Structure formats: structure tokens, C-alpha cells
Amino acid sequence: MQALHFGAGNIGRGFIGKLLSDAGVHVTFADVNQQVIDELASRHQYPVNVVGEQSVCEIVKNVDAINSTSPKVSDYIAKVDLVTTAVGPQILARIAQSVAQGIIARHASGNNAPLNIIACENMVRGTSQFKQEIVKYLPDDLHQWVNEHIGFVDSAVDRIVPPATSKTGDILEVTVETFSEWIVDKTQFIGEIPQIKGMEPVDNLMAFVERKLFTLNTGHAITAYLGFYNNIATIRDAILNDKIRKIVRGAMEESGQVLIKRYHFDPVKHQAYIEKILSRFENPYLHDDTARVGRQPLRKLGRGDRLIKPLLGTFEYQLGNQNLLIGIAAALNYRNNDDEQAIDLANQIANSSLKQAFCNISEIESDNPVVSQIEQLYTAMQNHQF
Ligand SMILES: NC(=O)C1=CN([C@@H]2O[C@H](COP(=O)(O)OP(=O)(O)OC[C@H]3O[C@@H](n4cnc5c(N)ncnc54)[C@H](O)[C@@H]3O)[C@@H](O)[C@H]2O)C=CC1
Ligand SMILES: O=P(O)(O)OC[C@H]1O[C@](O)(CO)[C@@H](O)[C@@H]1O
Known part of the structure; x- marks a missing residue:
């Protein structure tokens, strides 16, 4: 072959x-x-x-x-x-x-x-x-x-x-x-x-695709953005930070609740899947930069991608999303002059407003109540008050 x-x-x-x-x-x-x-x-x-x-x-x-x-x-x-x-x-x-x-x-x-x-x-x-x-x-x-x-x-x-x-x-x-x-x-x-x-x-690919993208990639991206925000260079060091780990686990659990509702996953097995992912992020034998995992933030903030799609799921099933919102605010705060999309993101925010840029990128309606929550989190991060 x-x-x-x-x-x-x-x-x-x-x-x-x-x-x-x-x-x-x-x-x-x-x-x-x-x-x-x-x-x-x-x-x-x-x-x-x-x-x-x-x-x-x-x-x-x-x-x-x-x-x-x-x-x-x-x-x-x-x-x-x-x-x-x-x-x-x-x-x-x-x-x-x-x-x-x-x-x-x-x-x-x-x-x-x-x-x-x-x-x-x-x-x-x-x-x-x-x-x-x-x-x-x-x-x-x-x-x-x-x-x-x-x-x-x-x-x-x-x-x-x-x-x-x-x-x-x-x-x-x-x-x-x-x-x-x-x-x-x-x-x-x-x-x-x-x-x-x-x-x-x-024969049920979508369940696997969403399980992977909206657990591992969701958690990975949030680890990267919060790590970068805290001047932490690697995924391992970021996930070993208690505050970051709590938010990342929380975001994967929020996304997980959506997946459990949508695909009827066994909650105990799904929690074990999340824990396994946290241990993979900690792998001491891999050197993985937060900048690699956070690369191309505009793609990652897209409507169908790892941050926004789980959030949309929490609306659909009326579930909690506080940690996902923190992760999204951290993505919007991602400033890296080596990443074209990070530069573009910063320019979009500077040339309009956080709210307008976020709604354009994520395609979330501007009157959605999460928009102001994200704006508050973003501002707190900008002011180093998070
Ligand atoms: N690295 C990882 O851990 C994972 C990556 N992925 C996905 O796998 C894909 C590849 O990621 P990586 O291997 O990390 O990226 P990479 O940057 O290491 O590899 C991409 C390769 O594509 C080549 N390439 C670029 N333009 C090309 C063209 N026109 N024709 C042929 N080759 C071209 C590049 O020269 C490079 O060798 C991405 O979609 C990524 O999201 C998925 C799971 C894990
Ligand atoms: O390759 P992307 O989509 O930019 O995102 C990086 C992600 O891909 C991976 O490299 C593999 O799934 C993860 O490590 C990370 O979540």
C-alpha cells in the first residue's frame, strides 16, 4: 500500500x-x-x-x-x-x-x-x-x-x-x-x-471530534493564554500553577457538561478523560511553548473552534461558563509580536473596541450578556487586576 x-x-x-x-x-x-x-x-x-x-x-x-x-x-x-x-x-x-x-x-x-x-x-x-x-x-x-x-x-x-x-x-x-x-x-x-x-x-465521528477539540484543545488553549499572560513560557509550568490549573480544569468541565448532554458520555469516564489530559499537559519530557499552543488566536476564537463552540453549547443547555469566559478573555489579551494573528487581534481591538472586535471574530451577538462579562474580565487582565 x-x-x-x-x-x-x-x-x-x-x-x-x-x-x-x-x-x-x-x-x-x-x-x-x-x-x-x-x-x-x-x-x-x-x-x-x-x-x-x-x-x-x-x-x-x-x-x-x-x-x-x-x-x-x-x-x-x-x-x-x-x-x-x-x-x-x-x-x-x-x-x-x-x-x-x-x-x-x-x-x-x-x-x-x-x-x-x-x-x-x-x-x-x-x-x-x-x-x-x-x-x-x-x-x-x-x-x-x-x-x-x-x-x-x-x-x-x-x-x-x-x-x-x-x-x-x-x-x-x-x-x-x-x-x-x-x-x-x-x-x-x-x-x-x-x-x-x-x-x-x-461510525460516530462527531462525538470523538468534539470530545477531543472541546476538551484537550479547549484546555490547552486556555493553559497557553493564561500561561502567556502570567509570563510562563511552557505548558507544563502553566498547568502546574494552581490558579491556572483550576480555571483550565473548570473550563474543560464546563465544556464537558455540554458534551455529556449532547453525546450522552458517561460522566465518570469523561472526568477521567479530563484528568488524563491534565497529566498529559504536565509531561516533564515534552517542552511545549505556550506560544505554540496559543498560535493563531483569531482561528481559536472562531465560532466553530475550541473556545467559542463550547460556550455556545453552554447557552444551548443553560450551563455554567465562568471558566470558559476567563479563557476567552485571556485569548483576547494574547499579545505576541511573533504571531501575525495576535498582531491582527490587537489591531482590531485598538481600531474599534474590545466588544466590537470580539463580536466580529466570534460571531456572538453584541447584546448577549456574556459580552459584557468578557469585557470586564478582559479589562481586569489589561489592568493586571486578574
Ligand atoms: N503538533 C501537534 O501536537 C498537533 C497538531 N495537530 C494539527 O496537525 C496539523 C499540523 O500541525 P504540526 O505538525 O504541528 O505543524 P508543523 O508546522 O510542524 O507542520 C506543518 C508542515 O506542513 C508543511 N507545509 C506548509 N505548507 C505546505 C504546502 N503547501 N504543502 C505541503 N506541506 C506544507 C510545513 O513545511 C510543515 O512541515 C495542524 O492542523 C495542527 O492543528 C493536531 C494534533 C496535534
Ligand atoms: O495546532 P493548533 O490547532 O494551532 O493548536 C495547538 C493544539 O494542537 C495540538 O498541538 C494537538 O492537538 C495541541 O497540542 C494544541 O491544543
């Missing part, structure tokens, strides 16, 4: 590429980082440090790499069985055209074998969104063939893989936590579902 994987970054090398390769799939990475491509293409292997109580270094072998802007991408898509991505949500639209060209080439070559495409990004039904972008570049008369031969499979990916500096200077080396969860929607595959250890096909 052969796969083309877009994005030879942390998740690409440390999670998806590794799982595929461990399962005997030949993986070719497509990336734009020429240095990484050249190293992968000449060595055909790279080390992954799996760190926890018992750390091991595993070598991922028999891989290859190409530049994702090269015409070779079409040749690969014409022949592989699987296309996966871990490039970041904002990049999917940029690679859609070359994936579409590959699909056109596959059809033209008479390859009617099933192809499944799985976007592995922190997004709700990211592959379905990717499909909308790809379809824009396909001629109408190919749509039916695509629906019959190409599976667009949504997924949820959970493994913390921060960028790590190698002691030996190896740019391919990646360090990952022991935990990993890759959930895919079994109803969307075309042909047989590939047997990949660590990839779990389910």
Missing part, C-alpha cells in the same frame, strides 16, 4: 507518517521545506523519540519525500491508495488545486482503484472542508467518478508533538508523547478500510 502525506512537520513525521509506515504502508511526504525534503529523500528514514515514563527512540524507515509544488504530486496521486495531510487548516485550500490535478490524472490514467483522502488537522470535519476546495478545480463531468472512487474521510487526531531541538542537530528528529488517538469516520471510506494499527474507524 502506498500513501502520499502532505506536511512533513511534527504531526506528519511524529504521528501520521509513523503510524502508516509502522503498518507497512510506503509513505512519501510532500512538503515545501526543501531542507526537510532533501534529508528525507536521501536518508529514507528518521528518528522518533516517544517520551513518557519509558522513553524509546524508534526509527521510521522506507520513506521518501517530494516538493509539494512539483508536478510529481499528480503522478503520486494518480497511483497511491491513500492521501493524508497534516499541514495546518489554513494550508488545505492552497494544496487543493494540485490534489485536484492529481485526481484528474488518476482518472485519465484509467486507475479506478479506490483512493481515500484523510485530512489530519485540528478541524471539525476538515476533510469535508478540503473536499469543497478540491471540487472547485474539478470539471463537472468528473464529479460522479470522484464520488464513486474517492473517499473523503473525516478524522480526529490527538497526539501532542511540539517542535523539539535535536541534541545531535538532526532536523528530521521528532519527539512525541506516548499517547495517540487517530479516529476516522468508517462510513466515508471507498473500498476496504485500510488496517492501520492506531487508526480507529468509528
